[in-house]
Amino acid sequence: MAEMTATLATTLETLLRQKKFNVIKTVLSTMNPSDIAALLEDEPTAELLILFRLLPKELAADAFVEMDSEVQKNLLAGFNDNELKQIVDELNMDDAVDIVEEMPANLVKRILSQADPDTRRLINEMLKYPDDSAGSLMTTEYVDLSPDMTAEEAIDHIRATGVDSETVNLCYVVDATRRLVGVVSLRTIILAQTGTRIADVMEKNVLSVGTHEDQESVAQTFAKYNFTAMPVVDSEDRLVGIVTVDDVIDVIQEEATEDISKMAAVTPADKPYLRLSVFELWRSRIPWLLILMISATFTGLIITHYENALATYVALTAFIPMLMDTGGNSGSQSTVTIIRSLSLGEISTKDTWKILWKEVRVAVLCGVTLAVVNFAKLMLFDKVGVQVSLVVCLTLIFDVLASKVVGALLPLGSQKVGLDPAVLASPVLTTIVDAVALLIYFGFATKILGIA
C-alpha cells in the first residue's frame, strides 16, 4: 500500500511536469476519496492546489474531508473566494463543522462569509455543542417525512430532497412541530403497497439521543442495537440531526485509542503516529514521566527508612524488583479490565461492591498460587532459608490483594467523582502499588526476622 502510494505520487509528479492535466484528471477520477487524500497530502502546497483543482467538484469535497487539518488549512488558504464557496457548499454539515473547528480564526471568518446564510446559521449553532457530544457528531442532512404522506409521496419527497442527504436509508417522521414520531426504512417504503400511509408502516418506537449526550454513550447504543443511524433530538424532543454509523466507528476507535494512551501514561494525540513530530511526541509523554519520577521518590524514602534492615539482610534487596513488579502487574490487570468494562458500558460504579468482592477472591487465588510456587522455588533453588521465604511469600499474598483492590478502586473512584477512569488510574497505580509492596515487605521482615 505504502509503496503503491509512492509510485503513484511519482507518476503524478511526472505528469504534472509534462502538464498532462487531462490524464491526471482521468486517473484521479477513478480513485476513492480516501486514497486521493492520502496521495495528495504529501505534495507541496503549490502542486497540491493544482492537483486539487483538477478534481471533479463532489470528489474534491469528499477527498478534502479525508485530509489532515494542516493540509486542509493550506488548501483553504490557497483558494480564492469562489473556490472556497464551492467547497463549503459541497460539504456535509457535520464535516463542515469539524473543519471549521480546526481552522484559525481568519480562515473561519472567510469560510463563514462564503457560506449561504442558512449554512452559516447551522454551523454557528452546531459549534455551540460541547466537544464529543451527539450534537457535535451529528449531520443536519437527513430525510424527514410527514406521517400523512403516502409511500409514493414519500418517494417523490426523497427524490426531490434526498440527493445530498448523507443517508436516506432511514427516513425520520416528524409531526407539524418537528417532534420525532417515527422512523421508516427506504426499503419498507419501497416494499409498501400503493397508497399506504407512512404512519401505518413506520416504526413508532424510535430510540433517539439528546444533543448533549456523550459520544461514547452514543457509540455504545449503536453497538448494542446494530443501528446504522440514530436521530438526535433537542430538549423538546424535536429532530435536529442524525448520527451515522461511519462517524460512530471513528468515535469507537478514537475512544479506544484514548483509553489505551492514558493507560500507558501518554497524553492522547489526535494525529497518526507517523505524523507526530518528535517534539509533539515528547510533549505527550514527558508530563507523566516527570510526575511518576518525582512520586517514585516516596518509594525511595521507604527504602531509606529501612536502610539498616537491608544492611543486615542484604538478600532482601534482591526480592524488591520481583515484589514491585508482581504488585504492579496484578494491579494493572484489575485496573485495565475495569477501565475497559466501564468504557464498553458493561459495568458502572453501582457495581462497585460486586466488583470489589470478585477482585478480592481473584486476588487471594492469584496471591496464594504465586506464593506457593515462589516458596517452592525459594526453598529448592535459592535456598534462602524458611524465614526469608516466608517473608517474601506472605508479602506476595498481601501485595497482590492490596494491588488488586487499589487497582479496582482507582478507576471506579475516578468515575464516581466525574474524572476519566483511564487518566488517573493506570499511571498513578504503579507508584501507589510500589509503596504498598515495600511497606508490606518491610512490615513482615520486621516481624518475622526481628529487625527494625
Place this chain on the structure above:
Amino acid sequence: MAEMTATLATTLETLLRQKKFNVIKTVLSTMNPSDIAALLEDEPTAELLILFRLLPKELAADAFVEMDSEVQKNLLAGFNDNELKQIVDELNMDDAVDIVEEMPANLVKRILSQADPDTRRLINEMLKYPDDSAGSLMTTEYVDLSPDMTAEEAIDHIRATGVDSETVNLCYVVDATRRLVGVVSLRTIILAQTGTRIADVMEKNVLSVGTHEDQESVAQTFAKYNFTAMPVVDSEDRLVGIVTVDDVIDVIQEEATEDISKMAAVTPADKPYLRLSVFELWRSRIPWLLILMISATFTGLIITHYENALATYVALTAFIPMLMDTGGNSGSQSTVTIIRSLSLGEISTKDTWKILWKEVRVAVLCGVTLAVVNFAKLMLFDKVGVQVSLVVCLTLIFDVLASKVVGALLPLGSQKVGLDPAVLASPVLTTIVDAVALLIYFGFATKILGIA
C-alpha cells in the same frame, strides 16, 4: 399467510391429480422463492419431487435454498445425478456451503461428485474459512443485480427478493459468472430516470475483501472508507457474501478489548466482566503473573551480583524503584503507542527504521529532561553529592533510551515474525527493561564511584 398457503396447497394438489402440469408451472413461476419453499415444504416427498421438477431452473435453486434442511435432504436424495448437478450449478456458493454443512456424509459425497471441479474446490475451501476471517464474518443475504437490468426491474427484483436480505441499501452487481462488476445504492436506483440501465449508474470501482482476509483488516478498511457494507469475493473475484457494518463494530470493539487485555498481561475473555467467574478471572490472569514473577528473578540476580556495591553505597538502593519505574513507563509508552498504531493500520513493519529513529530522538529529549530535573532535585533537596547524582542522572538518560528502543522493537519484531504484537510486548517489556535499568545503573556506579 398461513391460510393462503393452505388454500394454495389444496389447489396445487387438485391440479396435480388432474395432471395439469402446465397450469402448475405457470402459477409457481409467478411466485417468489420463499413462498414456493413454504408451499412445497409440507408436501409428501413424491409430490414434492414432481412439483419441484416443474420449476424453472433458477427459481428451483432459489426456492431450494429457502427450504428446511430436512426437506432439502429429501429432495437431494430423490434427485438423479443430472438433477443434482443442475441444482448445485445454480446455487450461490455460500448457500451451497451452508447446505453441504447440513447434509449427511453420503449426500455430501454425491453433491461434490456432481459439482464441477471448480465448484467442488470452492465448496471445500469455504468450509475451511478460518475463525476471524471475512469468510466467517460475512452474511449470505444480500441483493445482487445484473448490469442489464433497468432501474425499474431492479426495484422489482429488490421487492421480490429483498425482504429477507440483511441489507438492501447497497446492491451488488454481478455478471453472468457471478463476478463482482459494480455496486449501486438503493437511493441511486430510486433517484434514477425511468429506463436507466443499472450498468450506467453503478459504481464500477468496487472495493471488496477476500474470504480469508483477517477481520481486523476488514474493520480497518471499513473505518478508512466509511462503508456500511462490503462485498466478500472468493479467489476468482466472484461475490460470495457481504460483511455489514454492525458486525464490524463488534469486531472493532472486540479487537480493542483484546489488545488492551494483552497489554495488561491478561488473557482476553469473550464474556463481559460481570459474567466471568472468579475461577475464570484467575485463569486469565495467573499465567502471566507466574511467568513475570519467575522472570523477575533475573533482576534479583543482578542485584545480588552487586551486593557489595550496595553495601558500600546504601544510598544507591533507594533509587532502584525510581529507575525501574521510569524505564518501565518510558518503554510502555512506546510499546503501547506502536501496538495501537499497528492495530489501526497506521504503521507497518516496513516503517521500522523511521519509527526507531523517531523513538531515539524522543527518548533523548525525554531522558535529558528527566535527568536535568532530577539532578536539580538531587542537588537541592536530597543533597546526595555530585557523584551519586551523576550516576543516577546518566542512568536515567540511557535507561529511557534503551527502554524506548526495546519498547519500539518488541511489538515490531513480534509482528515481523508473525506473532501478535500485543501478546508478547507489554508483559515481557517490564522484565527486560528492569534488568537493563539495573545493568546501566551498576555500570555507571562502578565507573564513577569506583566500586565493584
